[in-house]
Amino acid sequence: MADLRSIDPPFVAPGPCGVAIRTSLGRLTSEDDKVLRLVGAHLGSLASKDLGRRCADGLEHSTDTWAQRKRALTQESSSRWAGSITKASHDQWALARRAQLAHIHGLEAGIRTIAHRLSLPVGQKGTKRAPGGYRSAQERFAKTRRLHVLQDRLTTERADREAGRVRVTRGGRRLLNTRHNLVKAQLTAEQWRRRWEAERWFLAAEGESGKRFGNETIRVTPDGEVSIKLPAPLAYLANSNHGRYVLASRVVFRHRGDEWADRVGANRAVAYRIHHDVPRGRWYVTASWTTPPALTVPLAQARTGGLIGVDTNTDHLAAWRLDEHGNPVGRPRCFFYDLSGSANHRDAQVRHALTRLLHWAARRNLSIAVEDLDFTAEKTREKHGRRKRFRKLISGMPVARLRARLVSMAAELGITVVAVDPAYTSRWGAEHWQKPLTSKTRKTTRHDSAAVAIGRRALGHRIRRRTAPPHDDQSDRRGHRTAQAGHGTRGREEPRPRIPGPRTGCMPPDAERTRATSASTTVRDAPDMQVWVQDSLLLTD
Known part of the structure; x- marks a missing residue:
């Protein structure tokens, strides 16, 4: 990786x-x-x-x-x-x-x-x-x-x-x-x-x-x-x-x-x-x-009781409530808006979507987690070349306007907004959360899983879920591998270093072999049968 x-x-x-x-x-x-x-x-x-x-x-x-x-x-x-x-x-x-x-x-x-x-x-x-x-x-x-x-x-x-x-x-x-x-x-x-x-x-x-x-x-x-x-x-x-x-x-x-x-x-x-x-x-x-700058609450207090993760898209806000342990609660919510038409119409659409989101958060008395997005360097024609639809998609997202509106409107309702790094939230959310959260009665979209990833990062939990451990007799009783790292662990979002050697770790990766490899004892190209030949004994002084 x-x-x-x-x-x-x-x-x-x-x-x-x-x-x-x-x-x-x-x-x-x-x-x-x-x-x-x-x-x-x-x-x-x-x-x-x-x-x-x-x-x-x-x-x-x-x-x-x-x-x-x-x-x-x-x-x-x-x-x-x-x-x-x-x-x-x-x-x-x-x-x-x-x-x-x-x-x-x-x-x-x-x-x-x-x-x-x-x-x-x-x-x-x-x-x-x-x-x-x-x-x-x-x-x-x-x-x-x-x-x-x-x-x-x-x-x-x-x-x-x-x-x-x-x-x-x-x-x-x-x-x-x-x-x-x-x-x-x-x-x-x-x-x-x-x-x-x-x-x-x-x-x-x-x-x-x-x-x-x-x-x-x-x-x-x-x-x-x-x-x-x-x-x-x-x-x-x-x-x-x-x-x-x-x-x-x-x-x-x-x-x-x-x-x-x-x-x-x-x-x-x-x-x-x-x-x-x-x-x-x-x-x-x-x-x-x-106005005097509003006093912001500590991050630990904003995480109390969980929060709502919000993923920003070109036509809607995908939101999902998470408890304090990072587990999704209830069903995901979508707040749609239409960015076509005049500037006043687009601004009204954004305000209407944010109003519904904030009223939902106020009823649950929860904070809101959003990505700290900035597409200033992503809109250049030189970076994406012929991908005009993708450039138009990025340019159409009301990142700056939505962020300013959200912060100001949330301050009036006393709702805390937590900003997180947007790196890998969509990719890891789709990889680790979209399939587990999909059922026969609920179809989880990529944007819903991204909202879960954003909320987990705001809560201080890992986004990626580790694979299920093998049976106890196969894992050599090494412990459960799905345990999450602590909040203060450095590099907790980075991939684990790949250490060569046996999976059980019972032998050092750089240890020299202590057993000599013998030559093959199989006689190949035999017409009808294979003849097994015993190796000569090793002579020692």
């Missing part, structure tokens, strides 16, 4: 560190709509200019350059608007840097894969750990050209990173490229222009603790009144004191409204963002704030 990679121990996933809630701004007047558009467009142009200056500074950014940018923005807006704009520019630049580094790592992985496959003869088969050579000389030639393209891209990206250059598109590069495919997107030029302008507006303000209702720029009172501090060039539009504009709409936060009201009443910081949904023709306001 080939050497297995080291398996990381399970851990309790930390809870969320922030909250964001959203509601619509209904019953806006035409004047309200006009003011929001003017303020958003004006601040959006300032945000675009400031982001350009921040990208131009690159690695030379300092406190002095930040102060200069903020002073220039204050003259055209206000000090608080300038602070929100500069902070957004810093966050966008940092995000672009992280994306740039991830792109470099992806290029390096693709180059390594192509170089390895080019070093092998055409048609050579690969192994489970490494791909083989290309199928044809034509494909090999095409990949040779692609190797040079990737190397050129990598050289450019590395030079940009060393110089601190990033490329950012306010409004989104995807929406920008949609301008060249309006027919496919089923949009007109005017519709696209309205979406593009709305995405580039800026109506976001950071909260301030100690200030009235937690925010001086965009203020929302406990009774739902929304007011905005107008920038200096638009102060003539104010309909209230101190250059503020009060919207006619009153907002109500249905989700976590009590928690939001407590923060606003105590003048604690709350950040707000107002944005326009062009397809729906609605305005929305999003309130967000940070």
Whole structure:
């Protein structure tokens, strides 16, 4: 058996560190709509200019350059608007840097894969750990050209990173490229222009603790009144004191409204963002704030009474309850979801499946065990080549969204989430648990057995089941071989070392033979019969 990679121990996933809630701004007047558009467009142009200056500074950014940018923005807006704009520019630049580094790592992985496959003869088969050579000389030639393209891209990206250059598109590069495919997107030029302008507006303000209702720029009172501090060039539009504009709409936060009201009443910081949904023709306001990190329970406490192992798939969550000894209890459960359609539809499907899973866990008062999946390096076309269906399968799994949703929703219900290493869970689950758990009345799938494997790993038990021992007289009374290793045993998930020698272990594997092997005493090629000849006696001194 080939050497297995080291398996990381399970851990309790930390809870969320922030909250964001959203509601619509209904019953806006035409004047309200006009003011929001003017303020958003004006601040959006300032945000675009400031982001350009921040990208131009690159690695030379300092406190002095930040102060200069903020002073220039204050003259055209206000000090608080300038602070929100500069902070957004810093966050966008940092995000672009992280994306740039991830792109470099992806290029390096693709180059390594192509170089390895080019070093092998055409048609050579690969192994489970490494791909083989290309199928044809034509494909090999095409990949040779692609190797040079990737190397050129990598050289450019590395030079940009060393110089601190990033490329950012306010409004989104995807929406920008949609301008060249309006027919496919089923949009007109005017519709696209309205979406593009709305995405580039800026109506976001950071909260301030100690200030009235937690925010001086965009203020929302406990009774739902929304007011905005107008920038200096638009102060003539104010309909209230101190250059503020009060919207006619009153907002109500249905989700976590009590928690939001407590923060606003105590003048604690709350950040707000107002944005326009062009397809729906609605305005929305999003309130967000940070929360102290939730105290995670010890792993031993999370294992008390067993837990629920969950296997993530492209269209459902396979779950099975396990007791504290790692034995499956009851029947497996499946929570289906449909990932076709719009992003909002997919997100709703994931939330609905997780809600049913969490309610089941809450009724049983059990923790949930999931795999710590990350398919960032698994989606490259160079690794899987022509396996487009497999690449699409991996890309379609909502790993990041499901993990974030699960942790945040579980924290609200007080359910502990245990993350485990995903190595070999599906393979070992199908090999050791699918057949034993299948009966005439229950058909166990590969995903159900993977859920059992995930749960056992979270509980600290071995996934693989050892073979049944032989009879007592044949095993030389060596003991039962199905005994499991302890929780703290190192290398308990790794294969047992193969030691040459007799199976009973009664003779050392490297011991020399103490009995001489005699020559064959059978006379072969005899016509009618075999004649046995006795060997001559050994002469000794």
